[in-house]
Amino acid sequence: MTAPAIEMRDIDKHFGPVHALDKADLVVAPGTVHGLVGQNGAGKSTIIKVLAGIYRRTGGTVRVFGEQIEQITPAVIEAKGVHFIHQDRLLVPSATVAESVFLRNEPRVGPFLEHRTMRRRAQELLKTHFNLDLDPGTLVQDLSTAQQKIVQITRALANDARVLVLDEPTAALVKKEVDNLFEVLRRLRDDGLAIIFISHYMSEISEICDTVTVLRNGTDVGVVDPREVGIQRIVDMMTNRDTSEMYPPRDVTHGEVVLEMRDATAEPHFRNVSLTLREGEILGLTGLLGSGDKEVMNALFGQIPLDSGEILLRGKPLRMRSPVDAVGQGFAKIPEDRRAHGVATALSVRENISLASLLSMSKRGLVSRKDEARVVDDLIADLGIKTPGRDQLVKNLSGGNQQKVVVAKWLSCESEVYLMDEPTVAVDVGAKIEIFTLMNRLAAEGKSMIFLSSDLEEIVEMCDRTLVIYRGELIGEYAKGDIDADRLLAAASGAASDETPKERSTA
Amino acid sequence: MTDTTPPTPSRNLSFEALSNYAVIAAFVLIVVFFAIFADGFLSGENLMNLVLNKVVILAIVALGMTLVIAAGGIDLSVGVSVDLSSMIFIMMIAAGMSGVFAVAGGLAAAICVGIVNAILINRLKINPFLATLGVLFIGETVQRVSTQGGVPIYLTRGEYSAPFDAIVRTGLFGVPTPVIVLIVAALAVYIALHRSVFGRYVSALGAAPDVVRYSGIRVPLHMSMVFIACAAISGVAGILLSSTVRSYVPFSGDAFLLDAIGATFIGTAISAERRPSVFGTLLGVLLLAVMRNGLLLIGWNFFWQQVGIGVLVFLVLGVSFGLRRRND
The missing domain is CATH 3.40.50.300 (P-loop containing nucleotide triphosphate hydrolases)
Known part of the structure; x- marks a missing residue:
């Protein structure tokens, strides 16, 4: 043997x-x-x-x-x-x-x-x-x-x-x-x-x-x-538990249009992309690697300048030159590379959560530790972040909990539009369910989300509508229930590009 | 997939606390050692000389360096800020201008160095090491050109005494002015780095600059402020330096560069959070100054003094990182 x-x-x-x-x-x-x-x-x-x-x-x-x-x-x-x-x-x-x-x-x-x-x-x-x-x-x-x-x-x-x-x-x-x-x-x-x-x-x-x-x-x-x-x-x-509820159910109620992108072009990444996003909506965005889906999201966060077209928030055109502008307008990004862009792993949970909202918890430029502790503790409890305390270093937290710290950071500055770039990468089943539950909660509170994932099943199950980008062009829009993961993959691969895109949203 | 194995806080803290105390204990031991074996170490004259000539100016420069290193940068041009500030200050006094104007002129010169650094680093995206190294070279040339190749300017005659006396001699409650300036500078940097919003951004920049960018914070603005603040603080040191010696000696600021970096990193190693801190830097400055002074007094060959300092640095790092490893 x-x-x-x-x-x-x-x-x-x-x-x-x-x-x-x-x-x-x-x-x-x-x-x-x-x-x-x-x-x-x-x-x-x-x-x-x-x-x-x-x-x-x-x-x-x-x-x-x-x-x-x-x-x-x-x-x-x-x-x-x-x-x-x-x-x-x-x-x-x-x-x-x-x-x-x-x-x-x-x-x-x-x-x-x-x-x-x-x-x-x-x-x-x-x-x-x-x-x-x-x-x-x-x-x-x-x-x-x-x-x-x-x-x-x-x-x-x-x-x-x-x-x-x-x-x-x-x-x-x-x-x-x-x-x-x-x-x-x-x-x-x-x-x-x-x-x-x-x-x-x-x-x-x-x-x-x-x-x-x-x-x-x-x-x-x-x-x-x-x-x-x-x-x-x-x-x-x-x-040791029943995970049949992988994708928790959600009551869908959409409010007004929050975000619009009109005929946006950023060569060589994408061309003539238009989209709308309503309050409480989870909009899926997907495509093959290099299709331009990520870049559309980056443009919404001010990381890629538009050659033409515009981005409107509640009907008002925005100047998006950098993430500073985007965050100032209430955009939040959950970046794909959590450890490089999402959390500072060498800093504490407290410092990470308050990073984007320090100005609101300070007086004359000095941080009020009391206000900060209160906000941070509330968010730790609210999101169920598993940490021995607010001063624990983020590197000692699990991937799912680190992701919650990123979300907590944006919740603390009352962001409205959440751009989620592969939020479930490298987190386990239990943490995924928690992230989905959190997304549902944000939606229920009227926040809007754009959800980008290469796990098409997640997209199909979580999103109210899904946009497919193929070679830099928006080639399809699908409502929830109209598409399954296999067809979505076919669309993302360009196989469905002959089909007339359904309800192209050009407001 | 990260395994959740957070170290138990109590254990963690006790180790960190231990390594903290170990360094403070080492410092006390060194002081006791020199008090016993170095004649005159504890004499009032020596201590005054130690504080005024070895500690204050280095400590002020090191405070500026602490800000820069906390932000993840490095400033090799602090000596230039010290020197140009000192040079302009002395030249203006020599030209018969009032002390207040001369101080303002010196500070302005230092701030200019900071602005040049900020532009190189944030506009031209040159990394801080190279940018400030370039400024270091250029600064030397500026001094050479302004002093016919490096001729010192001595202002020893009585007629110039008034501004120097105002800066060095007088003091509150018998505390010399340079010490008061150091205390004010330390407090200011402490508040800026450890208590203010700005300081949070600085620490975050040092830990993860991309996270700061992704949080919608103006990275170039804050980086610029850090380098300008460091230069301005070094400028203060330059004015104190030339007031103490009543002269401007070209390139004398360079002597502070490595000690300031060393003190900051010693301070980082001994701080509980392993980050640059005002307290740690000041302790680092004291360690370096006491070692230098003590070794001199016990009659160590001057040539071998640097060996003592080197061993000290290794000991500090060894003790603090060794204790930290134990936790692994």
């Missing part, structure tokens, strides 16, 4: 008094895709970081292809052919694609790097594995999140990985890219690689995984075949 690729037994990990892993097992056979699921705090990240040598385990044994490893360091584990695509450890922003692919494995002649070979091979690898034409000289910082992920995976492949650990690899990918990725993963699996796949998307787990280990409270509570037991059973194992 062949030894398992990875065999972790009775892994214990304490963080001070916190028992993050409690005799957890993870056994992965070669030639399989092994899912690892659990809610935030269940111990997924911790067990992976133990395997990666980032955390030192407090107990248990680890074997890689039968060989016991006492002390794991990142170098040791990588030498065994175990490669990690961490969710929050991206590439060096100032490196090129080619340099990133061959990081620490650079082709060289003597002490000299073979830049040309590096570039050529990087390009070949990207082309063969992902069918992606990417200039290997492009800087990582100029890549989209999806492209960065692809480069990371390519790097592992270039290093002859035998075990590939993917932590939320699809978080920022659109359907087509996910399909591509899965194709690659299946091929690698058939070549005998062991793949550990961590995802919050249960549909992906059931689609790609041969076996799934379910973690709860630091312990493995089951190893199952997802095709046999089904998603619902796995979610129940994870949560």
